[in-house]
Amino acid sequence: MTEVDVFISNYTLVDPEIYDLWIEGHTASEAVAILDKKGLGKETGASLELIASDVLDHYRTYSLLEKLLSNPSKLHEQMAFQIEPDTRQLLIEKYYEFNDVVVRELLGKKLSSKNRKDLDEVADKTGKPLKSCRRQFDNIKRVYKIVEEIPGSIVENIKKYFYLSDELAKEYASIVFLSSIRFETSKKKLNTMSFSGWKKCCEAIMAHWTYKLVGPEYYDTEMDKEFLLELRELKVLLDREKEHKQLVCVTLKPKLLQKSYIELDTNFRKYTGAIIALASTLHRSRDMRNLFVEFSQILELFKTGNWTNHDLQQFLNAYTGCACELDVIRTDLGLKSCWEKFMAVVEVCMVVMNSPT
Numbered sequence: 001m002t003e004v005d006v007f008i009s010n011y012t013l014v015d016p017e018i019y020d021l022w023i024e025g026h027t028a029s030e031a032v033a034i035l036d037k038k039g040l041g042k043e044t045g046a047s048l049e050l051i052a053s054d055v056l057d058h059y060r061t062y063s064l065l066e067k068l069l070s071n072p073s074k075l076h077e078q079m080a081f082q083i084e085p086d087t088r089q090l091l092i093e094k095y096y097e098f099n100d101v102v103v104r105e106l107l108g109k110k111l112s113s114k115n116r117k118d119l120d121e122v123a124d125k126t127g128k129p130l131k132s133c134r135r136q137f138d139n140i141k142r143v144y145k146i147v148e149e150i151p152g153s154i155v156e157n158i159k160k161y162f163y164l165s166d167e168l169a170k171e172y173a174s175i176v177f178l179s180s181i182r183f184e185t186s187k188k189k190l191n192t193m194s195f196s197g198w199k200k201c202c203e204a205i206m207a208h209w210t211y212k213l214v215g216p217e218y219y220d221t222e223m224d225k226e227f228l229l230e231l232r233e234l235k236v237l238l239d240r241e242k243e244h245k246q247l248v249c250v251t252l253k254p255k256l257l258q259k260s261y262i263e264l265d266t267n268f269r270k271y272t273g274a275i276i277a278l279a280s281t282l283h284r285s286r287d288m289r290n291l292f293v294e295f296s297q298i299l300e301l302f303k304t305g306n307w308t309n310h311d312l313q314q315f316l317n318a319y320t321g322c323a324c325e326l327d328v329i330r331t332d333l334g335l336k337s338c339w340e341k342f343m344a345v346v347e348v349c350m351v352v353m354n355s356p357t
Helices: 016-023 028-037 042-043 047-069 072-076 085-096 100-106 113-119 119-126 130-149 154-162 166-181 197-209 225-239 241-252 258-281 285-289 291-303 309-323 335-352
Strands: none
Touching: 016 028, 016 047, 016 085, 028 042, 028 047, 042 047, 042 291, 072 085, 072 154, 085 130, 085 166, 085 291, 100 119, 100 130, 100 197, 113 119, 113 130, 119 130, 130 154, 130 166, 130 225, 154 166, 197 335, 225 241, 225 258, 225 335, 241 258, 241 309, 258 291, 258 309, 258 335, 285 291, 291 335, 309 335
């Protein structure tokens, strides 16, 4: 009698290329046409009918998996599909990826059912399939609803509940942060900012202006109210304007083009007045929401002088450092820390917003 060992496996196979097409919102027939155009039939010798059959099989599997992907912890716990850990991570990561152009259109909008119905406008504007826009909208809403009420690090909470990579979790954290503070993002003068620009600005704000204390009552999407109130004390710099200006001009004279230096010498009071005025109002929620509008208005002052981005960066570095040499800041460690934290965000945001997209 011959003994035969039989091993039956039902591991779920994922074709990354077909999965990408499904993620992007293409129908099965569109996916077949795309694969055929790429020459899949010639490469493999498969007929168009065989390719279509394979695509349909994969699409059915992905549709069944979608309910689990909307709650990644269920995908980890379920037993219906045997999925390799690496494949499972690929499924989750790809499902939660988004297009920067789509997300840029969603920034500042309420994650409501009404706006979900209007996604065809986003699809038309971005050139992305409507199904893909809906997936991205739903994912952002899902992540936001889960993590907005959980204290602690928003990035770590997203990684914990959605099993996302560090980089993708940081991108979602920026979106959640923008929504939580309700920053104004839709004004015409802000339209040139890409999502990557918003992300850099948000990461700077979260690093310097939000609570960093540990405990169930602290959220890193919440602004440090004590710090924002302390910013009003920076008005003392206006009383030292001449001294501050002299230090900045001495520092920058060898570094700036003659035209930019003359512009600085002539308009320093205007520049410093606008920056300090911004600091004194950010404790009010309305003014914080308009932060980027205010930045754009300050940048207008520099644009009239045709400052290059490099010159702007040089100015902001010198402006920050030279203030720390003034007795009024240097001898008050609390105020010095407040100034440095304030300007750390100002420098990042103004340079990002002044850069061509």
